[in-house]
Amino acid sequence: MIESFLISILGGGYAALGIIYIATGNILWGFLTLTLSAVYFFGFEKVLGSGKEHKASHILTGGIFALIASGFLIIEWLVSLLSEPVKPTTVDWWFLGVSVVAFLGFLFARKKFV
Amino acid sequence: MADIVALVGNPNVGKTSLFNALTGSRQYVANWPGVTVSRKEGIRRWRGREIKFVDLPGIYSLGALSLDEKITREYIINEAPEVVVVVVDALNMEQGLYLLLEVLEMRENVMLVVNAIDEARKRGVYINKYELEKHFGVHTVLTSAVTGEGVTELLDKILHMLTSKQVHSLVEITYPEEVEDKINKIVEIIRKKKELHSYKPRWLAVKFLEGDAQVLELLKSCGIEDEISQEEHEKYRSLIASRRYEYIETVMKEAVSSKMEKMSFSEAIDHVMTHRFLGIPIFLSFMYLAFKFTFDVMAPFSELIDSGMAALGDWLRNVMGDGWATSLVVDGVIGGVGGVLVFVPNIFGMFLALGFMEEFGYLPRAAFVVDRLMYKLKLSGRSFMSLILGFGCNVPAIMSTRGIGDPRERLITILVSPFITCSARLPVYLLLVGALFRGKEAAMIFIIYLSSMVLTALSSILWNKILFKGEPVPLIMELPRYRLPTLKNLMLYVWDRGKHFLEKAGSIILIASILIWILGYFPNAGDINTSFAAHMGKALEPIFRPLGFNWKMVTALIFGMAAKEVVVSTFSMLYGFSDEAAAALHQAIAADFTPVTALAFIFFVMAYIPCFATIAAIASESGSWKWAWWSVLYSLSVAYVLALIIVVVGGMIA
Incomplete structure (x- = not known):
């Protein structure tokens, strides 16, 4: 139950952010965010059989992916303080917020299934 | 001893x-x-x-x-x-x-x-x-x-x-009777041959039955002919392998006990990372992150080095006063070598990103994911693993093709490797992209790298259709476990690859910079337009006129044959004789290039003649200079045609 909830929330969240990124001209980051969304939504691929473990593997991978992408964003902001500071946009903050949930999902799936 | x-x-x-x-x-x-x-x-x-x-x-x-x-x-x-x-x-x-x-x-x-x-x-x-x-x-x-x-x-x-004087390891595995009979007969024959006494007769006999080409040749040279048909070799090979695995299975049952219940972390992640639909977009996303890191994250560090170099140049000019010696040190050495050193953070950044993916265990998965695509190009994921090493330097990429069993696939991989953008070409891209595509640097670099992969793919199709027809050997590969990268190993990786760039800056780039300065300064004491370099560039300029390249660009391409970073050193000097500040270099380049010419130049640099070290590696690994020269000719032709297409199409759009 909780796995499906996480997949829906995170898949939907990243899908919305991906569309906003593309609409605002950040096409490549939008593509990356939509891929992240797909990683979660493909967790619904097999409803029968090894359902929970299948979902868990998507939550785990999505969590790692989100962690790496957010890490890169944060490092970029921190390093930019050396010269011209880059200002995160509202969508960037939302991306980080959703990624925190993605990481919590990762910790949950890791404890329960791996 | x-x-x-x-x-x-x-x-x-x-x-x-x-x-x-x-x-x-x-x-x-x-x-x-x-x-x-x-x-x-x-x-x-x-x-x-x-x-x-x-x-x-x-x-x-x-x-x-x-x-x-x-x-x-x-x-x-x-x-x-x-x-x-x-x-x-x-x-x-x-x-x-x-x-x-x-x-x-x-x-x-x-x-x-x-x-x-x-x-x-x-x-x-x-x-x-x-x-x-x-x-x-x-x-x-x-x-x-x-x-x-x-x-x-x-x-x-x-x-x-x-x-100890003892001889260790005496266990021998017993094969099925028909195999053992054959082995015993062959062993008897082998024992009679003095020239084979340095080998273990049983090993030679087993390899002979398996149809091992080298052993068959060795025995043939000693007068032992292979009278076994190919089908029989196949049969013996299968019987021998089955018996070995049977033996291993028996041992494993007694020696290994397992309490594994949950799925492993690697299994769980691989379920998604190697997914037939998700695998490619995930791979592209990771590559984009790598280039974003290379450019956006490392840009402030590059700017710091840039300011440092400009300050050093100013200080030396004040201390030394005017004259040819000042020009040699400031324009030649600092302008040439410093112009390249500015990109050290980007190059180290790229290795850090690639190293992270490699350390984490992602790169073999990427090879697995693209294997199906590679198969259509008549290559395999094994070739991809060699090619991806080329992002660092083409020489180790070519060396690593030694692991490719199929000689056809190996030769194609060697010949297409130079199209993969090595770290030496990155400074050229960064300089031109920084000057003409401001604000879109990471996306442009990503697109350039993707294009180099597409060019590699198209070339391998062409080579396969024209010269080396055949099917690739399917990729069978064990995927390593995922692991958290250790800082020590990551730093070792970055240093191992990055130091090569620094060594070049202190050797070949320094020498080339001094040489370019001499050719750019003389005979008329700093008048670049009447210098030897100008004469050289202008002599070849008509060939490159259809591409929109002026003599400065042509001169940079000529010197870039030694090492691609030298293109940047040449620009630093040819555009920077009057003003050493890097911002002015960007402005000078932006004034001389249009976005279309810059793109044509970038693609020309991407494809044209591999550096001298790569040419030598092609010759030694392919076993013939013929292939090395062929590669030079081919890459030069591709570079010219590609740049011409960009200029024509770009001109129509503009």
């Missing part, structure tokens, strides 16, 4: 980690197969005795199908090390034990090391080393090269084998 101990094992079982632990070396340990392309040696003095350890390329069998297997097999036969240590992975022992059986058939004094025992314990896998010793007749040590567990015991056991 030191005793020689050879380390043999499957790819990615931790041989190099163990080698480092045994010798105190600092060889970079990769988390993917095929990294050790030639042997590495290190000395360790242990309890008063000097031992030379040799780390051999990772192989799956001693079948001598690929160059790696040949190197390892020939080393064991010709160099006859005192002890051969077969290293197997505790979590994936079967294939390693298969190799052990082959080595045992080949020679005495063999040891078994079961590595990554700490990880096995964590996963609930327990290994009884006494059972392994009993069944294989070899000393066995359980180690963890990462924590150092078992290394002292291993050194003691090796020392024991070196000092």
